[in-house]
Amino acid sequence: MSNLNGISRWSTDAEAPRNRLDVYAALLSESLSPMHLAAPETNGFFAHISAADMGFLSVVRQQGSAHRCYQGPRDHARAGERSYHLVLNLASSWDIQHRDALHMEAGDAVLVDSALPWDIRSPQTYEYVHIKLSDGWLRQWVPSPAALVGRRIGGSAGWGSALTAFAAQLSPEFVVRSPLPQSLIVDQIGSLLAWCAHDLAPPAKAASVAARSLHRRIEDCIAQRCTEPRLTAAEVAASVGVSLRTLHRCLSQQRLSFGNLVISARAEVGVRMLASPLFRKVGVAEIARRAGFSDASHFARVVRHQTGRTPTQLRSAPGAPDATTACP
Numbered sequence: 001m002s003n004l005n006g007i008s009r010w011s012t013d014a015e016a017p018r019n020r021l022d023v024y025a026a027l028l029s030e031s032l033s034p035m036h037l038a039a040p041e042t043n044g045f046f047a048h049i050s051a052a053d054m055g056f057l058s059v060v061r062q063q064g065s066a067h068r069c070y071q072g073p074r075d076h077a078r079a080g081e082r083s084y085h086l087v088l089n090l091a092s093s094w095d096i097q098h099r100d101a102l103h104m105e106a107g108d109a110v111l112v113d114s115a116l117p118w119d120i121r122s123p124q125t126y127e128y129v130h131i132k133l134s135d136g137w138l139r140q141w142v143p144s145p146a147a148l149v150g151r152r153i154g155g156s157a158g159w160g161s162a163l164t165a166f167a168a169q170l171s172p173e174f175v176v177r178s179p180l181p182q183s184l185i186v187d188q189i190g191s192l193l194a195w196c197a198h199d200l201a202p203p204a205k206a207a208s209v210a211a212r213s214l215h216r217r218i219e220d221c222i223a224q225r226c227t228e229p230r231l232t233a234a235e236v237a238a239s240v241g242v243s244l245r246t247l248h249r250c251l252s253q254q255r256l257s258f259g260n261l262v263i264s265a266r267a268e269v270g271v272r273m274l275a276s277p278l279f280r281k282v283g284v285a286e287i288a289r290r291a292g293f294s295d296a297s298h299f300a301r302v303v304r305h306q307t308g309r310t311p312t313q314l315r316s317a318p319g320a321p322d323a324t325t326a327c328p
Contacts, residue, residue: 001212005174006052006053006172007050007051007052007150007172007173007176008051008052008172009029009048009049009050009051010048010049010050011048011049012024012045012048012064012116013046013048014048017042017043017045018042018043020042020045020046020047020069020222021037021038021039021042021045021081023144024037024045024047024049024272025066027049028069029075029226030053032060032085032130032132033071033075033083033085033114033194034071034074034075034078035070035071035187035323036069036070036072036075037067037068037069037282038067038068038070039067039068040066040067040130040240041065041066041067041070041134043315045064045065045067046064046065046066047062047063047064047065047067048062048063049061049062049063050063050171051172052172052175052176052261054175054185054186055182055186055302056112056134056137056186057131057132057133057134057137057186057189058099058131058132058134059129059130059131059170059171059172060128060129060131060172061127061128061130061171061172062107062126062127062128062130062132063091063125063126063127063128064125064126065125066120066122066123066124066125066126067122068119068120068121068122069117069119069120069121070098070117070119070120071117071118071119072117073117076254077203078304079315081134081135082113082114082115082134082135083132083135084091084111084112084113084114084116084133084135084138084145084149085111085114085130085131085132085133085297086109086110086111086112086127086130086131086133086167086193087110087111087112087120087128087129087130087131087187088107088108088109088129088130088155088164088167088168089104089106089107089108089122089126089127089128090107090129090168091106091124091125091126091127092106092122092123092124092125092126092234093105093106093123093124094120094121094122094123094124094126095120095121095123096110096112096118096120096121097113097118097119097148097209098110098116098117098118098119098149099116099149099150100150102150102152104152105155105157106163107155107156107164107168107262108152108153108154108155108160109152109153109155109160109163109164109167110150110151110152111145111148111149111150111151111153111193112149112150113145113149114148116149116150116151118138121217129167129168129170129171129187131167131170131189133189136155137186137190137201138190140190140191140244140245140248141190141191141193141194141246141248141252142193142194142197143249144197145196146198147200148196148200151200153196158196159192159196159198159199160196160199160201162192162195163189163192163193163195166188167189170185172229178296179294179295180294180295180298181191181230181231181232181294183230184259184262185259187233187248187257187258187259187261188257188260190248190257190285191248191251191252191257191258191259191260193254193256194248194249194252194257195252195255195257197292198253198255199253200216200305201245203289211250211253213248214240214242214246214250214307215239215251215254218236218247218250218251218261218278218317219261219312220263221229221236221239221240222236222258222261222265223265223268224289226242226262226265226266226292227266227269227290227291227292229292229294230261231281231292233247233248233258236258238240240278255315263302264302264306266291266292266293266302267302267303267306269290269291269322270287270290270291270293270303270311271303271306271307271314272300273287273290273291274287274303274311274315275314280315283302284296284299285311287299291321299311
């Protein structure tokens, strides 16, 4: 695969037709997990792949023609460090055998455990979003990944729809050039997986007094530090004196995510600035920066989502300070 600006790419266009399937199988085995491929039309087989490494996880996009991708006993024996794979086909229906036999519609996802055999059949042209997750990282969010492995995560209802909608937007190009820190993207994936696991788990008991207290401390810390552009969950966990895993577990029990809390807190800061006479002559882009946003357009979208109005409309609303008010 060629690598340019942090994105690795490969296409069958660079291979002779008779070699394409074997080269693609070798590439996937090296970068994801040992496997075999078979295709009904080997001469017409085509595939394109791009990938970006984000540390704890990798984002991979795959497009191509119909094929079968499976792991046999020998492949399973050659598998190295355990990993998990969130797989989502945007273009067509598909089938997977992994613990159980599942038929997946376009937009559905499944979590695959590299420690278990699997068999994926893509009978039509496909476009997969494939997110490879490290074992240690996933267990910080979902202590028992078996609750999700091999189960259909529906793309049309519940937290499955939120997870698949978010994953569908991810591409190597997006994560490399994202206006937000990659840590927020990583945290968002983790929190959505935790919510999906929560939906599939038995009803939880009411939060204890200690859990509610920790939740308040986490939210207070985020409110105090949200204007730091690169604030991470690990830094907040250290500030409140708990492990990163405990922080995420506490938030997931309340169906909250660190990323959403940070964005909401920053939006509140920005809205207060927009309403304050002291910031009347400060531009919207500068207010977004001071509130902790790295992109003014993202700030505007969040504000509109939370208030129903744009930053400019908030400033011109009745009761807003006039343009002659002094600024700091």
